[in-house]
Amino acid sequence: MQELSATLEPTSSREEFAALLDEQLGRASRLEGTVLRGTVVAIDGEEAIVDVGLKSEGRIPLKEFAPPGQTPEVKVGDVVEVYVERYENRSGEIVLSREKARREESWNRLERAFQEGTKVEGVIFGKVKGGFAVDLGGAVAFLPGSQVDIRPVRDIGPLLNKPEPFLILKMDRRRGNIVVSRRAVLEESRAEQRNELLANLREGQVLEGVVKNITDYGAFVDLGGLDGLLHVTDISWRRVNHPADVLQVGQTVKVQVIRFNRETQRISLGMKQLEADPWEGIELKYPVGAKFKGRVTNITDYGAFVELEPGVEGLVHVTEMSWTKKNVHPGKIVSTSEEVEVMVLEVDPEKRRISLGIKQCQPNPWEVFAEKHPVGSIVEGEIKNITEFGLFVGLEGDIDGMVHLSDISWDQPGEEAVKAYKKGDIIKAVVLDVDVEKERVSLGIKQLTADPFKEAIAGLKKGDRVTCTVKEVTPAGIEVETVSGAPGFIKRSDLSRDREEQRPDRFAVGEKVDAKVINIDAVNRRLILSIKALEIEDEKQAMAEYGSADSGASLGEILGAAIRQKQAEEQAKQS
Numbered sequence: 001m002q003e004l005s006a007t008l009e010p011t012s013s014r015e016e017f018a019a020l021l022d023e024q025l026g027r028a029s030r031l032e033g034t035v036l037r038g039t040v041v042a043i044d045g046e047e048a049i050v051d052v053g054l055k056s057e058g059r060i061p062l063k064e065f066a067p068p069g070q071t072p073e074v075k076v077g078d079v080v081e082v083y084v085e086r087y088e089n090r091s092g093e094i095v096l097s098r099e100k101a102r103r104e105e106s107w108n109r110l111e112r113a114f115q116e117g118t119k120v121e122g123v124i125f126g127k128v129k130g131g132f133a134v135d136l137g138g139a140v141a142f143l144p145g146s147q148v149d150i151r152p153v154r155d156i157g158p159l160l161n162k163p164e165p166f167l168i169l170k171m172d173r174r175r176g177n178i179v180v181s182r183r184a185v186l187e188e189s190r191a192e193q194r195n196e197l198l199a200n201l202r203e204g205q206v207l208e209g210v211v212k213n214i215t216d217y218g219a220f221v222d223l224g225g226l227d228g229l230l231h232v233t234d235i236s237w238r239r240v241n242h243p244a245d246v247l248q249v250g251q252t253v254k255v256q257v258i259r260f261n262r263e264t265q266r267i268s269l270g271m272k273q274l275e276a277d278p279w280e281g282i283e284l285k286y287p288v289g290a291k292f293k294g295r296v297t298n299i300t301d302y303g304a305f306v307e308l309e310p311g312v313e314g315l316v317h318v319t320e321m322s323w324t325k326k327n328v329h330p331g332k333i334v335s336t337s338e339e340v341e342v343m344v345l346e347v348d349p350e351k352r353r354i355s356l357g358i359k360q361c362q363p364n365p366w367e368v369f370a371e372k373h374p375v376g377s378i379v380e381g382e383i384k385n386i387t388e389f390g391l392f393v394g395l396e397g398d399i400d401g402m403v404h405l406s407d408i409s410w411d412q413p414g415e416e417a418v419k420a421y422k423k424g425d426i427i428k429a430v431v432l433d434v435d436v437e438k439e440r441v442s443l444g445i446k447q448l449t450a451d452p453f454k455e456a457i458a459g460l461k462k463g464d465r466v467t468c469t470v471k472e473v474t475p476a477g478i479e480v481e482t483v484s485g486a487p488g489f490i491k492r493s494d495l496s497r498d499r500e501e502q503r504p505d506r507f508a509v510g511e512k513v514d515a516k517v518i519n520i521d522a523v524n525r526r527l528i529l530s531i532k533a534l535e536i537e538d539e540k541q542a543m544a545e546y547g548s549a550d551s552g553a554s555l556g557e558i559l560g561a562a563i564r565q566k567q568a569e570e571q572a573k574q575s
Helices: 002-031 098-116 183-200 365-372 414-420 452-456 531-546 555-574
Strands: 035-044 047-051 058-061 079-086 094-097 120-128 131-135 140-144 163-172 177-181 206-214 218-222 227-231 252-261 266-270 291-300 303-309 312-317 339-348 353-357 378-386 390-395 399-404 426-435 440-444 465-474 477-482 487-491 512-521 526-530
Touching (some): 079 098, 094 098, 098 163, 140 163, 163 183, 227 252, 365 399, 365 426, 390 426, 465 487, 465 526, 487 512
Parallel strands (some): 140 177, 312 353, 399 440
Antiparallel strands (some): 035 047, 035 079, 047 058, 120 131, 131 140, 206 218, 218 227, 291 339, 378 390, 378 426, 426 440, 465 477, 512 526
16 A cells, blocks of 8 residues: 555646646736736836736836836836736746736727727827827827828927827727827817807907918918908008018918808908008198108009008109109119108099109209200200101200201201211200200200301391392292392292293393392291382382373383483493
């Protein structure tokens, strides 16, 4: 019996060991993958030693006791939940994880939130491809870039490492994938704000909003669920060339509701309406005739806009920019942002228009010229241009004077006389007239010398007898020249008292004839003469001196006697 008991004892010990081993292995398999409560018994460097009531203690890195980016706050004696990864490692220690415990806890909580459609809190802690990583209290989720905000976010910095509400869009525990959206939460909140805003919105109301988008014609402002249009003309009283010059996306602005259409839900906003209107009392601030300094804000083909004060601009029309530069683009006279002196020409408060002039702040060059060069004075200048009207001469003060064709030469026709001049010639001329209002200076070249026609007719008057030399015979009459050099013309009907003798061809060039002055044509600069009128005058004189109709003498006898006496008188003068 003793031998049997001795033989059976080793077998019993082996069975007990096997049973104990099975128990240990079974317990290990049951504990692995579970969450246990443990106590921090020590802090060793960067690790916390946790006792979970098993054969050994486990070590957990301190960083697992805090969310990403935060400092862990753990001390000896703290009771924490940990995840059993392995019952025993090579060193015989149990392998624990605080992070996985938090993750398990989080997954359970997140699954309930996903099923119920409720919001969860998380912290954006990093950027990943296509979006951002979010810590949901132990579980890491993916936040697509399009789900960060309602509008594009250029700088994610302000949202990092701070609690934000999220909505779970998709989750797969087996694969460990969670997709969340912050935008969905904002849209839900936005819908509530929109309804509240629509119920209370009214014209004239002052609100705060965020610039959502900027276009060429204005900016769209998010009022909190509703967008309103802030037109470029309502941003400021002063000229705004482009909304982006004064606004930027994301900027918070204070606006006033100008118009609100409840049916279409269109809202027109204004910023300048919150400031005083600079056009109030504009006529008193800027009286006509007063001079001010302003800044050129815009240049067009028809003039330049000058800002007198923020919100008050006036137009300097191209015709009011320079006394002398008439056909020049305004951009060649002034430049943008240049400070200029202007005079107020007209104020229209209703149309909110002010007409300004730049040239009125400078001396009128025609007035200056008239004072310095009165009519009759001699000036010198360069021929700037030659036209069908005459010569344009550059004068001091950057003005031009004109020599009309008729004032170039006393003797030649203007069309012929002008051929003696060319562009660039320096000439002298006499000032004939200065018209300040019409901005014209009339000059004359021929007036530099005495008028030969006036000298030739000096002492002559209508009715005088003159001796002429025939210069040209024409069908209409004969061209003659007096002894003094004055040109004259005797028309065909004035060549003789006798109709049969009224033939121009009976006269020869160079022949001398006597005629009577019947008119002085100053325009055509010639004498109008008549042989016929002289014959009638001679007949009347002869009749008076040598007889009458009842004397018995014939007309031929009377005229013959008169002619003989005349000849005798001329011979006596010659001798």
